[in-house]
Amino acid sequence: MSILSVARRAGVSIATVSRAFNSPESVAPATRAAVTAAAAALGYEPNLSARTLRTQRSRTLGVVLPTFRNPVFAETLAGIAGAAADAGYAIIPLTTDYQEALEQQALRRLSGRSVDGLILTVADAARSATLAALKRARRPYVLAYNRHAQHPCVSVDGERAMAELVARLQQLGHRRILMVSGHLSASDRAQQRHRGYAAAMQAGDNTAELLELPFIDNAPELLTERLGRADRQHRPTALVCSNDLLALRCMRAAALAGLRVPEDLSVIGFDGMALGTELRPSLASIAQPNEEIGRRSVAWLLDCLERGSAPRAADSLTLPHQLRELESMRPLASPHPTLPRSS
Amino acid sequence: MSILSVARRAGVSIATVSRAFNSPESVAPATRAAVTAAAAALGYEPNLSARTLRTQRSRTLGVVLPTFRNPVFAETLAGIAGAAADAGYAIIPLTTDYQEALEQQALRRLSGRSVDGLILTVADAARSATLAALKRARRPYVLAYNRHAQHPCVSVDGERAMAELVARLQQLGHRRILMVSGHLSASDRAQQRHRGYAAAMQAGDNTAELLELPFIDNAPELLTERLGRADRQHRPTALVCSNDLLALRCMRAAALAGLRVPEDLSVIGFDGMALGTELRPSLASIAQPNEEIGRRSVAWLLDCLERGSAPRAADSLTLPHQLRELESMRPLASPHPTLPRSS
DNA sequence: CTGTTAGCGCTTTCAT
DNA sequence: ATGAAAGCGCTAACAG
Numbered sequence: 252m253s254i255l256s257v258a259r260r261a262g263v264s265i266a267t268v269s270r271a272f273n274s275p276e277s278v279a280p281a282t283r284a285a286v287t288a289a290a291a292a293l294g295y296e297p298n299l300s301a302r303t304l305r306t307q308r309s310r311t312l313g314v315v316l317p318t319f320r321n322p323v324f325a326e327t328l329a330g331i332a333g334a335a336a337d338a339g340y341a342i343i344p345l346t347t348d349y350q351e352a353l354e355q356q357a358l359r360r361l362s363g364r365s366v367d368g369l370i371l372t373v374a375d376a377a378r379s380a381t382l383a384a385l386k387r388a389r390r391p392y393v394l395a396y397n398r399h400a401q402h403p404c405v406s407v408d409g410e411r412a413m414a415e416l417v418a419r420l421q422q423l424g425h426r427r428i429l430m431v432s433g434h435l436s437a438s439d440r441a442q443q444r445h446r447g448y449a450a451a452m453q454a455g456d457n458t459a460e461l462l463e464l465p466f467i468d469n470a471p472e473l474l475t476e477r478l479g480r481a482d483r484q485h486r487p488t489a490l491v492c493s494n495d496l497l498a499l500r501c502m503r504a505a506a507l508a509g510l511r512v513p514e515d516l517s518v519i520g521f522d523g524m525a526l527g528t529e530l531r532p533s534l535a536s537i538a539q540p541n542e543e544i545g546r547r548s549v550a551w552l553l554d555c556l557e558r559g560s561a562p563r564a565a566d567s568l569t570l571p572h573q574l575r576e577l578e579s580m581r582p583l584a585s586p587h588p589t590l591p592r593s594s
Numbered sequence: 595m596s597i598l599s600v601a602r603r604a605g606v607s608i609a610t611v612s613r614a615f616n617s618p619e620s621v622a623p624a625t626r627a628a629v630t631a632a633a634a635a636l637g638y639e640p641n642l643s644a645r646t647l648r649t650q651r652s653r654t655l656g657v658v659l660p661t662f663r664n665p666v667f668a669e670t671l672a673g674i675a676g677a678a679a680d681a682g683y684a685i686i687p688l689t690t691d692y693q694e695a696l697e698q699q700a701l702r703r704l705s706g707r708s709v710d711g712l713i714l715t716v717a718d719a720a721r722s723a724t725l726a727a728l729k730r731a732r733r734p735y736v737l738a739y740n741r742h743a744q745h746p747c748v749s750v751d752g753e754r755a756m757a758e759l760v761a762r763l764q765q766l767g768h769r770r771i772l773m774v775s776g777h778l779s780a781s782d783r784a785q786q787r788h789r790g791y792a793a794a795m796q797a798g799d800n801t802a803e804l805l806e807l808p809f810i811d812n813a814p815e816l817l818t819e820r821l822g823r824a825d826r827q828h829r830p831t832a833l834v835c836s837n838d839l840l841a842l843r844c845m846r847a848a849a850l851a852g853l854r855v856p857e858d859l860s861v862i863g864f865d866g867m868a869l870g871t872e873l874r875p876s877l878a879s880i881a882q883p884n885e886e887i888g889r890r891s892v893a894w895l896l897d898c899l900e901r902g903s904a905p906r907a908a909d910s911l912t913l914p915h916q917l918r919e920l921e922s923m924r925p926l927a928s929p930h931p932t933l934p935r936s937s
Numbered sequence: 938c939t940g941t942t943a944g945c946g947c948t949t950t951c952a953t
Numbered sequence: 954a955t956g957a958a959a960g961c962g963c964t965a966a967c968a969g
Contacts, residue, residue: 253962264940269964279938296706300646301962304945309643311686318672320868325668329661332689341707343654343684346675363639364684499872506874525663529842530873531849596946607956612948622954644946647961941968946961953956 252293261289272297303365312552313361314344315354315371316395321496322524323541324372327395330545331370338553340367349374349437354381368552370545372396375439376404391561393548396440396539398569403562405548405570407539409440409521412572413447413491414454416519416537419574420489421455424583425517428452429487431474431501433494434465441493444521448491460487464497474504478516488516488583495520495527495536502534502579513581523575532578540570595636604632615640646708655895656704657687658697658714659738664839665867666884667715670738673888674713681896683710692717692780697724711895713888715739718782719747734904736891739783739882741912746905748891750915752783752864755880756790756834757797759862759917763832764798767926768860771795772830774817774844776837777808784836787864791834803830807840817847821859831859831926838863838870838879845877845922856924866918875921883913 258265263282271278271286278286289295303309312335316324328344335342343364347353354373358381361369369392373379376399385392386402394404420428430448432441445461452459462477464470478486490505492498498520502512510516512532520527523538547568555562601608606625614621614629621629632638646652655678659667671687678685686707690696697716701724704712712735716722719742728735729745737747763771773791775784788804795802805820807813821829833848835841841863845855853859855875863870866881890911898905 255962265963266941266965267939270939273964277938282938296702298647298708298962299706300643300652300708301945302964303643304641304647304947305962305964307945319662319668319675320672322665322668322869325662325665325671328668328687329663329689332662332687336688336703341686341703343686344671344675345679346672359639360679360684363642365641365643496869496872499869503872503874503876526665526839526842526869529839529846531846533846598946608947609949609957610955613955616948620954625954641946644961645948647963648946648948650961939969941966943964943966945963948959948961950959951957953954 252295253298254295256293257286257289257295260293261285307365309365309367310339311341311343311364311366312549313357313364313366313369313371314342315357315361315369315373316344316346317349317372317374318346319344321494322526323495323522323539326525326541327372327545330542331549332545333542334546334549334553338549340549340553347374351375351379351381354379357381358385367556368392370395370548370552374437376402377439389561391552391555393552393562395544395548398443398567399439399564401564402567403551403564404567405544405551406568407544407572408569409443409537409572410447410450412537412574413444413521414451415447416491416574417448417451418455419576420491420517420519420580421451421457423581424585425489426455426457426583427485427487428457428489428491429460429462429477431462431464431490431492431497433497434463435461437465438493444493470497470500471504471507474501475508478505478510479508486510486516489580490516490518492518492520495522495524495534498527498534498536498579499530502532512579514584517580517583519580523573527575528577534575535577535580536575538573538575540572543570595638596641597638599636600629600632600638603636604628650708652708652710653682654684654686654707654709655892656700656707656709656712656714657685658700658704658712658716659687659689660692660715660717661689662687664837665869666838666865666882669868669884670715670888673885674892675888676885677889677892681892683892683896690717694718694722694724697722701728710899711735713738713891713895717780719745720782732904734895734898736895736905738887738891741786741910742782742907744907745910746894746907747910748887748894748913749911750882750887750913752880752915753786753790753793755915755917756787756864757794758790759834759880760791760794761798762917762919763834763860763862763923764794764800766924767928768832769798769800769926770828770830771800771832771834772803772805772820774805774807774833774835774840776840777806778804780808781836787836813840813843814847814850817844818851821848821853822851829859832923833859833861835861835863838865838867838877841870841877841879841922842873845875855922857927860923860926862923866916870918871920877918878920878923879918881916881918883915886913 527534870877
């Protein structure tokens with residue numbers, strides 16, 4: 252049931268059928284009606300492979316993300332999928348598990364499938380051979396979450412966001428603020444967030460300290476140990492985490508160490524995954540507009556594709572973040588209870 | 595940089611290049627080496643559209659899921675994506691937001707893209723016009739999570755699982771067990787789970803009661819109201835929820851109503867999303883092997899595709915579920931404290 | 938406004 | 954073991 256069947260049934264040539272679909276205005280109304288009717292009767296759907304082969308446009312986008320197990324990227328994917336679908340594009344998603352080698356592989360897999368463009372989040376934009384190759388191949392792409400002057404990016408200013416958060420915590424009385432992160436070297440975003448943390452701590456004359464948890468397996472133990480061992484005077488009063496999933500683990504570890512959140516310890520995440528607001532205590536976090544990052548990436552990419560250009564680094568987008576001061580975060584209780592309004 | 599460039603560079607015909615890739619054994623080792631070298635030098639990747647057009651096989655699977663915002667389906671997608679990638683297949687995912695109309699639309703979108711097969715989770719398998727159409731069109735497909743005798747499914751026995759859970763709760767001393775669900779009519783799985791609940795309650799001579807929360811917007815209010823209004827004698831001691839996300843909301847609502855989980859109220863979810871174990875209290879749940887459901891669906895579908903058949907309803911898979919008795923669930927404390935070992 | 942035709946890149950007979 | 958050639962379904966000149 253190809254274009255030919257439709258043509259025969261409508262009593263026209265295949266070219267006319269094609270035109271009736273692709274530039275209806277160039278076909279006589281009567282003819283167009285006949286074609287439409289025939290197509291409907293046969294349940295005809297144009298074959299995308301043939302069209303792609305001929306036009307060199309697939310109306311398909313490659314999507315490369317670290318994982319779907321982290322709700323942040325699931326939300327991003329939802330945004331991407333929605334925007335793409337609305338524009339009549341399909342997506343082919345691939346995951347890399349934060350591994351550079353898999354990023355390479357993903358691109359190779361996508362290359363044969365003639366995607367029109369790519370949306371990706373890489374571990375480290377600065378030293379990604381994958382990205383360099385993409386750029387060299389002049390394939391249109393947009394990075395989501397990554398921030399790098401040489402690449403077109405849709406992201407949030409994580410460094411500034413983190414600095415703002417830490418400043419705010421200090422304003423609320425916190426002094427011993429510990430940053431908890433995965434392996435810094437594994438993610439350029441974690442590095443940026445850490446820079447913001449360090450700068451704000453220094454500005455507040457407080458000591459920056461970083462707890463890196465490279466592997467999630469023993470993370471709870473490490474955390475519990477770190478939180479439990481110190482006496483009250485040296486224990487952090489707030490934990491800033493480089494992502495929400497980590498913050499969740501911190502909250503649990505705190506509970507296991509006998510600490511109450513937020514009475515004894517404030518815990519703040521980064522990402523703003525939707526689930527955070529449903530918890531008890533609800534998770535304070537620097538919220539990124541995850542779905543919108545996905546949607547905007549698609550919008551920008553498609554816009555460029557339509558005009559035959561490729562996204563340029565100079566046009567990168569920084570979307571606003573938002574500090575969610577939810578239940579897991581609160582002002583530091585003064586050690587000596589004071590009367591209401593006493594200060 | 596097509597097959598022709600490779601052929602020229604290797605000094606052979608395009609047919610030989612094609613063979614070198616698709617049936618290496620049918621080509622002389624020396625020739626094969628030359629072709630491989632030429633292809634590598636040129637960075638040649640066979641064009642999938644052309645191949646698809648010619649062979650009528652795209653090595654692409656359509657994936658239709660309700661949403662990526664529910665971690666359960668994100669996990670499923672991870673399983674599907676992994677298994678598909680390992681087998682050299684790409685996936686095109688589409689979401690339906692539990693709406694039948696969007697299911698239709700998804701299939702239409704996929705039909706032009708010549709996917710070899712489909713994996714889908716529909717709202718209600720029994721009355722899905724979409725499914726009927728698929729079946730009629732003889733397109734190979736597998737349902738994930740749905741259970742229906744007329745369709746090939748990969749699922750767990752939700753009815754039995756729920757009955758087991760409720761029996762277990764009763765064994766732990768619970769009598770007033772309330773089931774909380776989204777709109778029953780919106781999901782065949784919720785219906786099955788509810789049947790299991792009702793049967794087990796009846797078997798235990800207890801009164802089944804259902805709280806339907808059609809819209810999430812006012813769910814917290816409704817829940818808080820239901821939990822807060824009743825005095826201690828009439829308040830449920832356990833909540834069984836038709837999914838984990840709902841259970842999360844219940845836990846939060848309970849807290850807002852002044853109830854402690856699990857001391858005052860046990861809350862049990864359904865799905866076993868990975869995140870549940872990271873919470874405090876960790877979320878008790880009937881765990882489904884979500885990623886495996888994805889992987890097995892792919893494996894089955896691909897197996898059929900290879901042998902040129904389509905999955906048959908009779909070969910449907912029921913995977914084992916697992917009751918996670920985590921922190922949000924505990925035996926009913928007896929109202930009148932008893933001495934240890936007094937019974 | 939419509940038809941004829943070439944060709945997108947590949948696989949697959951059919952020859953040799 | 955290799956090559957020549959047809960054709961998958963479609964679009965885009967080009968003609969008329």
